[in-house]
Amino acid sequence: MSTYDAPLADMKFDMNELAGLKEILALPAFAEIDADTVDAVLEEASKFATEQIDPINIIGDRKNSPKWDNGVVTVSPEYKSVYNQFRDNGWHAMPGAPEYGGQGLPNLVNFAVNEMWRSASIAFALCPMLTMGAVHAIEHHASDELKRKYLPNMVAGIWSGTMNLTEPQAGSDLTAIKTKAKPNPNGDGTYLITGTKIFITWGEHDMAENIIHLVLARLPNSDPGLKGISLFLVPKFLVGDDGSLGARNDLICSAIEHKLGIKGSATAVMSYGDHDGAIGWLIGKEGNGVAYMFTxxxxxxxxxxxxxxxxxxxxxxxxxxxxxxxxxxxxxxxxxxxxxxxxxxxxxxxxxxxxxxxxxxxxxxxxxxxxxxxxxxxxxxxxxxxxxxxxxxxxxxxxxxxxxxxxxxxxxxxxxxxxxxxxxxxxxxxxxxxxxxxxxxxxxxxTTAIQANDYVGRKTAREVNKETGDVAFTARGLYKEILAFANGLAADAELGDIGKVLADATQALIDATEWVVGIYNTDPANAHAGSVPYLKLGGIVTGGWLLAKSAKIAQAKLGAGETGGYYKGKIATARYYAKHVLVQAQGLKATITEGGPAVFGLDEPLF
Amino acid sequence: MKILVPVKRVVDPNVKVRVKADGSGVDLTSVKMSMNPFDEIAVEEAVRLKEAGKATEIVVVSAGIAAAQDALRTALAMGADRAILVDTDAEVQPLAVAKILKALVDKEQPKLVIAGKQAIDDDSNQTGQMLAALLGWPQATFISKLVPGADDITITREIDGGLEQLAVKLPAVVTVDLRLNEPRYATLPNIMKAKKKPLETVKPADLGVDVTPRLTILKVAEPPTRSAGVIVSDVAQLVDKLKNVAKVI
Missing domain, CATH: 1.20.140.10 (Butyryl-CoA Dehydrogenase, subunit A, domain 3)
Known part of the structure; x- marks a missing residue:
């Protein structure tokens, strides 16, 4: 068995040399934060991840996964104890807005700290991740009253949060959502929610005192499409005006799933309104639920x-x-x-x-x-x-x-x-x-296909600059920048071989992009048949670009007298990546530009 | 009661160290560094005394390169009030550290110095004892329990034969062992606040201390690898091996 050791050297290198931490800390929004504090946060987080979270990963998976009994989900004592410490030590609140108890650190720092939680245990880290997702939704779209009532306890991790989108018939396609909401007949401005939601991560558990569900549901007589879906806040326990927990809401976890992985997290089937309807509060405006999710x-x-x-x-x-x-x-x-x-x-x-x-x-x-x-x-x-x-x-x-x-x-x-x-x-x-x-x-x-559709369509072929009318200008601009860097590196005495492979791979990406842009309007199915390979090509080239850049920076550091295996390692990994991964770009380009018809080469009855 | 806690920045205990090829020392390039674990226990004990209302202020001190600030910040995040870095690029050996601490004790007038019993890098186990001697204060080493009294402390120390209880008059120097407590994790809000706590930097010369090393390291080497054992067939063979091969009897 190994013990998790946060790769702080690589994290700090990426933050400082590639992601611009210094420039970010210089922004007025982060006037209170300095590089030493960031280092101290990373150090202490790595300790907590290694010593507390990493050991429970196996417990949630193979020794004591969450247990369901008659609507109640119980986690292992170890999960509970680590969650309590995680919350009490202020890690849960970290990414929150300062006005609700967060630390106001740059997203980049939260990202690095979150890498540690998830390396240690993705199943455990999902609970705070989902809660913070719900926090963001409430913070950006809910009324001040809902924010005041729910956010401080959610940011602190005393209450957790969930996102309820999926239903048995509504997975990637949210238009199929059937869960209903109707105005509460008592006229108090609340809504009554009825329906079943599935795949609700950490939908029920005993680590938090209350669970705040954000539920997508349809109001009566609303648009049958996406615009008819609204977002509701539905707490497990109703919350009094003084913040105290009151009656149990009409919702129950009717089962938890048996899964391939992340077994330490409870994936719930949530049943709303088995009796009169679960009481919910509308977030933002009617019909904007899906739009809020997309933001x-x-x-x-x-x-x-x-x-x-x-x-x-x-x-x-x-x-x-x-x-x-x-x-x-x-x-x-x-x-x-x-x-x-x-x-x-x-x-x-x-x-x-x-x-x-x-x-x-x-x-x-x-x-x-x-x-x-x-x-x-x-x-x-x-x-x-x-x-x-x-x-x-x-x-x-x-x-x-x-x-x-x-x-x-x-x-x-x-x-x-x-x-x-x-x-x-x-x-x-x-x-x-x-x-x-x-x-x-x-x-x-x-899913990956949804990401690839987004990448090839909205982010590339359908991206139009409103001022100039240019198509795919962000992608074209970035790849041009990468190509210029690659050509420069190709002339480097030591790293030239990496530069040459990167230049060829980038050219392949540029060629594939031009092909995609050219064919998208006339033959979109062809473009989408190669969209996952195209996404992979985009990833391989951007990854190769940043690794090559890292090698160049490492070379400069070594030249300036800095010692240590880390910088030598950076050059070695960039070279390996060029020779083993970047070279795949040519094959991917061929698949994207020539492989589409083959995807449709077998008639449906012949499958 | 003011408490002074010396802390040292050392190679992280989880790192597998390697000896430099030229045998001049341990290779520290790109190696993770942390606060000496015994010092963490010392800081924790001081913070607990403060939380119990028995201490008024905790001053943490480190001597070494600028990066030793990291250890001081960790101590501040755990709950120490302020920090002093005695900034020097020289290798500071136990006697030099003891002299530096003596000068700071004279200045700060703490009633109690809580130190780790040793640092895990050189395992010298000397600084606390030397400091007590330089100050002419009572000392109690390897303590596993500390109960403060009115003008003394009662401590339990781990000795070969078991546990020894002593009352020690204040001011005093104590050095702590592993079983004294389990150090806390610094909370995130306290890490953020630590930055705002005072950290003063002085040079050894400001304290009138000459830190020139008195000891010379001749060579650092890996421990010899153990060779496989042999099973002996009888007592006679065992005695023979002990006599003629191991040459111990």
């Missing part, structure tokens, strides 16, 4: 992408620890290893698997942190042009961070299982849990 989409999707990054990192640490200690077989090309055995880390293919995990996880982190930094600039910059550009880049990268990071995490945790050989298939070693846990990340908060 939080960037945030939520980037954070699910972070789950992929986090689990990939944890799986790498796990397989590295095993590869360092497991001794098996003589090493090819090393005669001495026949008499003096060496661990499997020295076998060429184990080495490759570990490089695959390390280099690709660093690429995912680089893109994720870069996007998180853009979020701070978009929200808090004082320069309107910088704000606008950052927002556009963030929107372009959001489906990449979500879709590419999570899909990659499946491959990288699988590589982790492979490093373990046969024991990786046995649950006791723990490698399998990461593989199972990350699987959901490519599904919830919009």
């Amino acid at each position: 939080m989409m960037n945030h939520a999707r980037i954070h699910v992408g972070l789950e992929g990054i986090s689990v990939a990192e944890r799986a790498y640490q796990h397989s590295l620890a095993y590869a360092r200690e497991r001794i098996q077989g003589a090493i090819i090309g090393d005669a001495a290893s026949k008499t003096t055995p060496k661990p499997i880390l020295f076998h060429p293919d184990v080495r490759r698997l570990l490089m695959e995990q390390k280099a690709r996880t660093e690429a995912l982190r680089a893109v994720g942190y870069y996007a998180a930094g853009q979020m701070d600039i978009a929200n808090f910059s004082t320069d309107p042009a910088a704000k606008k550009k950052a927002q556009a880049i963030l929107e372009l990268l959001t489906p990449i961070v979500k879709g590419w990071s999570t899909e990659s995490s499946i491959e990288l945790t699988s590589a982790g299982v492979q490093v373990h050989g046969g024991t990786g298939f046995i649950e006791e070693t723990g490698a399998a849990q990461y593989y199972r846990d990350c699987r959901i990340t490519a599904i919830y908060e919009g």
